[in-house]
Amino acid sequence: MTQTVYNFSPGPAMLPREVMEQAQAEMLDWRGTGLSVMEVSHRSKDFIEEVANRSEADLRELMSIPDNYHVLFLAGGATAQFSAIPMNLMAENQTADYVDTGQWSKKAIKEASRYGEVSVVAASQKDELVSIPSQDSWSLNSNAAYLHYTPNETIDGVEFHWVPQTGDVPLVADMSSNILSRPMDVSDYGIIYGGAQKNMGPAGIGVVIIRDDLVKTPMPTTPILYNYQVEIENKSFYNTPPTYSWYLISLVFAWLKKQGGLEAIAEHNKNKAQKLYGFIDENDFYSNGVDLSCRSLMNVPFSLANPDLDKLFLEQSAAAGLANLKGHRLVGGMRASIYNAMPEAGVDALLDFMKSFAQKNG
Numbered sequence: 448m449t450q451t452v453y454n455f456s457p458g459p460a461m462l463p464r465e466v467m468e469q470a471q472a473e474m475l476d477w478r479g480t481g482l483s484v485m486e487v488s489h490r491s492k493d494f495i496e497e498v499a500n501r502s503e504a505d506l507r508e509l510m511s512i513p514d515n516y517h518v519l520f521l522a523g524g525a526t527a528q529f530s531a532i533p534m535n536l537m538a539e540n541q542t543a544d545y546v547d548t549g550q551w552s553k554k555a556i557k558e559a560s561r562y563g564e565v566s567v568v569a570a571s572q573k574d575e576l577v578s579i580p581s582q583d584s585w586s587l588n589s590n591a592a593y594l595h596y597t598p599n600e601t602i603d604g605v606e607f608h609w610v611p612q613t614g615d616v617p618l619v620a621d622m623s624s625n626i627l628s629r630p631m632d633v634s635d636y637g638i639i640y641g642g643a644q645k646n647m648g649p650a651g652i653g654v655v656i657i658r659d660d661l662v663k664t665p666m667p668t669t670p671i672l673y674n675y676q677v678e679i680e681n682k683s684f685y686n687t688p689p690t691y692s693w694y695l696i697s698l699v700f701a702w703l704k705k706q707g708g709l710e711a712i713a714e715h716n717k718n719k720a721q722k723l724y725g726f727i728d729e730n731d732f733y734s735n736g737v738d739l740s741c742r743s744l745m746n747v748p749f750s751l752a753n754p755d756l757d758k759l760f761l762e763q764s765a766a767a768g769l770a771n772l773k774g775h776r777l778v779g780g781m782r783a784s785i786y787n788a789m790p791e792a793g794v795d796a797l798l799d800f801m802k803s804f805a806q807k808n809g
């Protein structure tokens with residue numbers, strides 16, 4: 448294949464080309480061992496030093512994670528944490544507060560409701576545009592075990608550009624689709640977690656960053672793999688972790704450091720999003736249904752004024768090397784996911800296509 452293909456998939460998403468090339472070069476002989484990293488023990492010195500310890504150190508450096516936080520790399524993606532969080536954090540008879548800003552919030556709420564009482568303290572509103580209500584309208588419970596929210600809703604393209612203030616109630620954030628996209632203050636949070644398959648690596652693994660005072664004895668029925676105490680004691684090695692995914696994560700973290708870290712990647716992400724939203728806003732052929740205050744810098748859903756053209760748009764964009772632009776089935780239309788690894792040239796190619804499609808069909 449000679450045509451450059453840009454992958455706008457929401458996840459599993461594109462990985463940096465340099466990372467894929469390094470993985471390809473090391474596939475059969477990792478670090479001179481004559482073995483693939485897939486074939487070595489997670490307990491080998493090489494794996495511990497070069498993948499497990501290095502990825503944790505790099506993540507700590509990239510996000511400036513304070514020392515009183517643990518970092519776990521766990522199988523099961525973000526969905527596993529939808530259950531692990533209430534099981535580890537909700538004491539008997541305690542409630543948990545949740546903010547509902549879209550499809551992933553709803554899934555987290557549904558799962559937590561199986562383990563205790565959940566109070567939905569705020570929900571995104573859809574008038575003409577989708578928006579997040581300001582915090583003064585939320586009904587927070589000062590005795591809640593935690594407040595959970597989804598800083599970036601991958602399907603709906605709704606992102607918080609502010610951090611909820613919860614006083615002594617720990618703030619828990621599902622950052623699956625915006626982790627590492629910009630600097631943030633980890634100390635604002637009790638737990639940050641996310642699946643890897645957008646900004647960190649391939650699917651099958653997730654990261655959990657947890658403040659040490661929140662590590663306590665979980666509900667008695669908690670499966671051993673969801674027990675944070677056990678995973679912390681075992682440095683995420685209670686059982687065999689998804690070693691190859693973890694290895695790729697370590698390469699992505701090294702790549703991110705080479706890009707200049709989170710300040711630099713934030714600039715890159717802002718530029719891409721501004722270009723795309725700017726173009727969508729300046730013509731009548733395309734539109735985005737999210738309020739300016741909470742548009743996602745990672746996932747840009749957009750519709751065509753005439754939905755009868757959706758099929759043609761998708762066929763022709765795919766033929767032009769712009770892959771996976773179909774919106775989620777619950778939202779319809781299109782969605783361009785432009786995570787860290789998407790180069791500006793990918794967004795430029797998409798804009799060229801969108802302009803010429805509008806000219807031909809408008």
Ligand code: PMP
Nearest residue numbers: 523524525526551601623624642
């Ligand atoms: N939360 C968010 C915000 C997501 O985007 C996703 C996956 N798209 C999930 C949770 C679920 O992640 P996983 O498939 O890794 O369990």
